[in-house]
Amino acid sequence: MADNKSVVGGDHPNLTFRRYKDNDSDHGRWIEDVVSSGLSYICPTYVHKTPPCQGSCPSGHDIRGWLTIARGMDKPADGSPWQEYAFKRMTMSNPFPSVMGRVCPAPCEDGCNRNEVEDPIGINSVEQFVGDWALEHKLSLLEAGKSTGKKVAIIGGGVAGMSAAYFLRLKGHDCTIFEEYAELGGMAVFGIPGYRTPREVLEGEISRIIDLGVEVKLNTRVGKDVKVEQLEKDYDAILWAIGATTGRNLPIPGADAPNCVDGMSYLRAFNEGRLKYLSGRILVVGAGDTAMDVVAVARRIGHIEHHHEKDRPENVILGFTVHDVASVAKRQGGDVWIVYRRLVTDAPATKHELDAVLHEGVEFHDGLAPIEVIKDEDGQAKALRVQPVKWTDGKMENDGDEFDIECSLIVAATGQTGNYEGIEDFDNGWGLIDSDKLYCVKDKPGHFVAGDAVKPHLLTTAIGQASVAVDSIDSYLDEEEIPKRPKVDSHHFNLLDELRSRHLEPEEFKQDEHYDDWGTDSSNYAVHNFDDRANAEIIPHEELFLGYFEYDPMHRRTESLVGADEILNNFDERFRCLNEEQTIEEAGRCMSCGMCFECDNCLIYCPEDAIYKVKDSEHAIGRYVATDYDKCVGCHICAEVCPSGYIKMGMGG
Numbered sequence: 167m168a169d170n171k172s173v174v175g176g177d178h179p180n181l182t183f184r185r186y187k188d189n190d191s192d193h194g195r196w197i198e199d200v201v202s203s204g205l206s207y208i209c210p211t212y213v214h215k216t217p218p219c220q221g222s223c224p225s226g227h228d229i230r231g232w233l234t235i236a237r238g239m240d241k242p243a244d245g246s247p248w249q250e251y252a253f254k255r256m257t258m259s260n261p262f263p264s265v266m267g268r269v270c271p272a273p274c275e276d277g278c279n280r281n282e283v284e285d286p287i288g289i290n291s292v293e294q295f296v297g298d299w300a301l302e303h304k305l306s307l308l309e310a311g312k313s314t315g316k317k318v319a320i321i322g323g324g325v326a327g328m329s330a331a332y333f334l335r336l337k338g339h340d341c342t343i344f345e346e347y348a349e350l351g352g353m354a355v356f357g358i359p360g361y362r363t364p365r366e367v368l369e370g371e372i373s374r375i376i377d378l379g380v381e382v383k384l385n386t387r388v389g390k391d392v393k394v395e396q397l398e399k400d401y402d403a404i405l406w407a408i409g410a411t412t413g414r415n416l417p418i419p420g421a422d423a424p425n426c427v428d429g430m431s432y433l434r435a436f437n438e439g440r441l442k443y444l445s446g447r448i449l450v451v452g453a454g455d456t457a458m459d460v461v462a463v464a465r466r467i468g469h470i471e472h473h474h475e476k477d478r479p480e481n482v483i484l485g486f487t488v489h490d491v492a493s494v495a496k497r498q499g500g501d502v503w504i505v506y507r508r509l510v511t512d513a514p515a516t517k518h519e520l521d522a523v524l525h526e527g528v529e530f531h532d533g534l535a536p537i538e539v540i541k542d543e544d545g546q547a548k549a550l551r552v553q554p555v556k557w558t559d560g561k562m563e564n565d566g567d568e569f570d571i572e573c574s575l576i577v578a579a580t581g582q583t584g585n586y587e588g589i590e591d592f593d594n595g596w597g598l599i600d601s602d603k604l605y606c607v608k609d610k611p612g613h614f615v616a617g618d619a620v621k622p623h624l625l626t627t628a629i630g631q632a633s634v635a636v637d638s639i640d641s642y643l644d645e646e647e648i649p650k651r652p653k654v655d656s657h658h659f660n661l662l663d664e665l666r667s668r669h670l671e672p673e674e675f676k677q678d679e680h681y682d683d684w685g686t687d688s689s690n691y692a693v694h695n696f697d698d699r700a701n702a703e704i705i706p707h708e709e710l711f712l713g714y715f716e717y718d719p720m721h722r723r724t725e726s727l728v729g730a731d732e733i734l735n736n737f738d739e740r741f742r743c744l745n746e747e748q749t750i751e752e753a754g755r756c757m758s759c760g761m762c763f764e765c766d767n768c769l770i771y772c773p774e775d776a777i778y779k780v781k782d783s784e785h786a787i788g789r790y791v792a793t794d795y796d797k798c799v800g801c802h803i804c805a806e807v808c809p810s811g812y813i814k815m816g817m818g819g
């Protein structure tokens with residue numbers, strides 16, 4: 167095997183994996199060194215572990231599973247199109263693939279082992295392709311379960327509430343969503359701008375959930391229109407999915423000026439179609455993802471030089487008036503600044519979004535700590551006073567004289583909190599709800615919580631928490647103790663389910679017949695030689711044979727980056743979805759960490775021909791090869807050359 171040095175690393179300087187050091191030229195006497203000296207009584211076993219992509223996805227997607235489907239290795243038993251089969255696999259853990267594929271910042275890709283070769287797998291590109299295909303072909307979600315007669319109240323119709331409704335319906339529980347506003351979607355609709363998540367995509371994915379038989383009460387605020395005590399009487403359990411929808415204003419003197427607003431109100435006014443332009447210089451304080459959306463919107467809607475007093479942007483943002491469409495024609499490019507205390511390199515925003523807004527003409531001013539809002543004689547903010555600062559060992563120090571930045575509107579994008587009016591009992595003092603790891607509300611039996619109300623994060627996090635909370639609710643409704651969660655808590659591949667779907671499940675174990683069996687290798691009431699460690703272990707890249715994978719960069723979605731001169735009025739989606747061929751090729755880059763992907767390496771390299779392919783009629787994912795233990799000499803070559811780390815020397819010992 168030392169001979170394949172030439173292919174390892176190849177001609178590609180970008181390929182990070184190297185099995186040998188530069189200028190290594192000698193190889194050992196491999197027959198003796200590798201085969202003979204490796205002889206042992208330990209034989210290969212097939213070990214399933216969780217891939218790190220899945221371990222890093224907060225909704226616990228079986229990513230490797232749906233990539234295996236997309237690349238054509240796992241074919242649907244019923245002959246349905248691969249996209250439908252992949253959609254079913256995706257929606258076991260997340261009913262919003264089209265939205266995720268667009269706006270999830272994809273922590274899964276950061277975790278992907280392929281980063282150790284060249285680029286991660288474009289996981290959310292594949293997710294978007296399948297999600298869009300499902301919408302286009304009007305696919306329904308998995309079917310609702312058999313009715314249990316239990317009823318759950320869900321407070322909040324954002325992504326957490328709707329995902330919970332979906333998972334509850336799969337388990338056969340009835341549920342009602344109570345939503346304060348006239349529309350479902352929460353921050354996915356009122357926070358994230360429509361050009362990032364097109365409304366027809368959101369509506370399509372929402373309506374599929376509602377079609378499963380979810381009752382929805384819009385314009386109903388719990389704590390005002392309906393009391394918690396009433397819900398406790400009418401429902402068997404309550405899930406709080408109320409998000410953290412209120413923005414925080416700046417904690418500095420003068421921030422009570424009417425034209426000093428918070429980012430959440432600003433984005434809601436834009437997304438509801440009320441706010442159509444700004445005026446003068448806009449200062450946005452903060453550099454997280456909300457700040458990026460605020461400035462990106464500001465550059466797109468531009469500003470109007472002379473407008474009527476009543477049309478001042480803050481009057482619209484605060485809900486006193488609405489801009490009329492006619493004025494839109496007068497818009498010009500806006501003067502939009504980000505003011506940030508730390509350095510641009512420390513900005514918490516997704517790097518991609520930050521680069522995009524800079525390209526669109528937003529000015530970034532870092533190292534400036536806001537200290538006061540300066541008002542004019544009418545009480546309006548006319549400038550932001552800032553203190554230049556520098557950072558040494560994480561400590562902020564003044565670095566020069568304070569100065570004023572003139573502006574017409576200040577938008578604080580520095581955090582969000584919940585609105586607990588009428589439900590004060592649930593506020594933990596930080597505008598959030600205290601819960602345990604099983605998403606049970608502290609000291610309130612029968613109450614559960616999920617999503618931003620626990621701690622603001624991402625859509626996928628809200629969905630993952632909703633799934634866990636529904637499992638807890640399910641146990642609670644069954645009057646069982648709520649079980650602890652596994653160490654690696656995901657929607658894992660299950661070999662038994664895979665075998666069942668192909669009618670290959672083991673026979674029933676019969677106590678009377680099989681109790682005294684010695685050795686079970688020829689019996690068919692067990693899944694042989696398979697060790698499922700997915701609940702406990704994530705497979706690191708060190709366990710893979712990375713030298714197998716050749717340089718093959720990611721297929722990136724094309725992105726229309728719009729420059730500063732063209733951004734006004736541009737509400738086009740930035741990313742173009744991969745086409746089917748690109749999607750399949752991208753899925754084909756997956757290294758299938760922790761699971762066999764049928765590369766034949768073990769068959770080719772075994773010096774004793776001890777490994778054989780299982781019959782086609784017995785083939786399933788994870789059951790492609792088997793070992794003849796009469797022939798195996800325990801040399802461990804198969805485990806060495808297994809690219810995906812699925813083979814471990816474990817049997818015998």
Ligand SMILES: Cc1cc2nc3c(=O)[nH]c(=O)nc-3n(C[C@H](O)[C@H](O)[C@H](O)COP(=O)(O)OP(=O)(O)OC[C@H]3O[C@@H](n4cnc5c(N)ncnc54)[C@H](O)[C@@H]3O)c2cc1C
Binds near residue numbers: 347353459
């Ligand atoms: C500007 C912005 C941009 C973002 N961008 C991204 C992104 O690109 N990618 C990403 O993954 N995440 C992003 N996020 C985060 C993501 O939107 C949230 O994590 C997610 O929406 C949280 O879902 P949720 O259901 O917990 O809460 P929400 O979406 O906030 O939904 C809560 C719902 O509860 C309702 N409600 C509240 N109180 C009551 C009550 N008492 N009675 C009845 N109804 C009530 C609210 O009206 C709301 O509809 C962004 C967030 C913001 C603010």
Ligand code: SF4
Binds near residue numbers: 223226227626
């Ligand atoms: S939801 Fe996000 S983290 Fe999970 S697979 Fe999709 S892109 Fe990755």
Ligand code: SF4
Binds near residue numbers: 289756757758
């Ligand atoms: S190579 Fe495939 S299985 Fe491995 S971490 Fe990346 S996406 Fe997941």
